[in-house]
Amino acid sequence: MKRLLFSLLALTISTSAAEPEVIPIQVRENLRIVYQVTDDVAHDGVNKGLFYARKLINTYEKQGIATDQVHLHLVYHGTGIAAVVNDAARKRLGTDAANPNGEILAELIKRGVQVELCENTMQQKGVKPTELMPGVKLVVGAFPRLIDLQLQGFAYIKFE
Numbered sequence: 252m253k254r255l256l257f258s259l260l261a262l263t264i265s266t267s268a269a270e271p272e273v274i275p276i277q278v279r280e281n282l283r284i285v286y287q288v289t290d291d292v293a294h295d296g297v298n299k300g301l302f303y304a305r306k307l308i309n310t311y312e313k314q315g316i317a318t319d320q321v322h323l324h325l326v327y328h329g330t331g332i333a334a335v336v337n338d339a340a341r342k343r344l345g346t347d348a349a350n351p352n353g354e355i356l357a358e359l360i361k362r363g364v365q366v367e368l369c370e371n372t373m374q375q376k377g378v379k380p381t382e383l384m385p386g387v388k389l390v391v392g393a394f395p396r397l398i399d400l401q402l403q404g405f406a407y408i409k410f411e
Contacts, residue, residue: 275314276311276314276316279314279315279316279320280320281320281322282311282316282320282321282322282323283322283400283403283404283405283406284307284321284322284323284324284405284406284408285323285324285325285326285397285400285401285405285406285407285408286300286303286304286323286324286325286326286408286409286410287326287328287393287397287407287408287409287410288300288325288326288327288328288331288334288410289327289328289329289330289331289409289410289411290329290330290331290410290411291330291331291332291333291334291346292410292411293351296351297351297352297355298331298334298352298355299410300325300327300331300334300410301325301334301352301355301356301359301366302355303410304323304325304359304364305355305358305359307321307323308321308323308359308362308364318362318363319363321363322363322405323363323364323365324364324365324367324396324400324405325359325364325365325366325367326367326368326369326390326393326396326397326400327366327367327368327369327372327387327393328368328369328371328372328393329372329393330344332344332368332369332372332373332376332378333346333350334350334352335352335356335366335368335383335384335387336350336378336382336383336384337350337382337383337384338350339382340378340379340382343377343378344376344378350384352384353384356384356385356386356387357385357386360385360386365388366384366386366387366388367387367388367389367390367396368383368387368388368389368390369389369390369392369393369396370389370390370391370392371391371392371393372393373389
């Protein structure tokens with residue numbers, strides 16, 4: 252009896268020590284994702300939305316999913332505007348630091364990510380189109396854009 256209990260205990264311990272199963276990505280084509288970024292919160296020195304956009308693209312690539320199958324939009328509004336404007340505009344918005352996002356923005360845009368800014372936010376904050384970082388596009392409004400993309404089947408993720 253003791254021998255049976257020890258065998259069962261050993262089996263339980265060895266089973267629980269095994270590596271957990273990793274669930275693979277099942278949808279591998281036409282991935283549609285939209286991030287709503289409402290604040291200029293930093294993560295590892297860059298805007299959190301941009302950081303996680305790069306991480307997502309890299310994860311898909313590591314899984315053998317081509318970049319052209321990932322349709323990722325980042326819709327900025329509110330105080331998130333500071334992440335996608337030049338240094339002069341950031342200063343007027345009350346952020347003294349230079350924009351640390353230039354390199355990651357350029358990289359993501361080159362990889363096909365759409366970085367978009369709410370035109371209403373831009374006007375409310377007194378930012379001119381010439382003050383946007385290169386490659387940033389304008390949308391008529393963040394909420395209409397988010398609704399439009401979700402109705403087109405985009406998965407929605409919010410960053411604050």
